[in-house]
Amino acid sequence: MDIFDQPLEIVDRAAFRNGMSRLGSAVSVVTTVFGGKRYGFTASAVCSVSDTPATLLVCINRTSSCFPAFDNARHFCVNTLTPGQEEISDVFGGKTPVADRFVFGEWEKGLTGVPVLADASVSFECELTNAIEQATHRVFFGRVINIRENDEKATLFYCRRRYFGG
Structure with a gap:
């Protein structure tokens, strides 16, 4: 029997989540506007795809309260947080109502x-x-389509269910 003919076991959800908790990543808040309202969620699943053209990807759970807005919006922004912005991450990643999330942080309108x-x-x-x-x-x-950088601030990271930054 060939190795490819043998059924492979599927890793269980808890083991996968524990393993992924060790895969550190930058903490971002992804935002959009839909129907005249602002929406946003915390994401660690953000990745560069290509530099020609400059493209990135972001993953969102389809059960997220923000999903319908992102599913219908044409533009979005990935805002990578800095150390000291852990509360913003927690608010956008938790059960805070969408309308109350933008009270935290100083928000501006982007090009779109x-x-x-x-x-x-x-x-x-x-x-x-x-x-x-x-x-x-x-x-x-x-x-x-636009990048804003902050040369004076480091990036906030999340690993093993804790924030790290310097």
């Missing part, structure tokens, strides 16, 4: 009208170019 965090480490304003379904999530691909 999406919320941009004024003192983020870096913000990538994007135009949605593609989206695909994968299990419980949708993966959004965005062509980067």
Whole structure:
């Protein structure tokens, strides 16, 4: 029997989540505007895809309260947080009502009208170019149309269920 003919065991959810908790990543708040209202969620599943054209991806759970807005919006912004902005991450990642989330942080309108965090480490304003379904999530691909960098601030990281920054 060939190794490829043998059924493989699926890793259980708890083991996968524990393993992924060790895969450190930058902490970002992804924002958009839909129907005249601002929406945002905390994400660690953000990745560079290409530099020609400049493209990144972000994953969102389809059960998220923000999902319908992101599913229908043309633009979004990935705002990478800095040390000291842990509360913003917690508010956008928790059960805080969407309307109350933007009380935390100083937000400006980007080129496309999406919320941009004024003192983020870096913000990538994007135009949605593609989206695909994968299990419980949708993966959004965005062509980067504007970047704001903060040379004075480091990036906030999350690993082993804790924040790190310097």
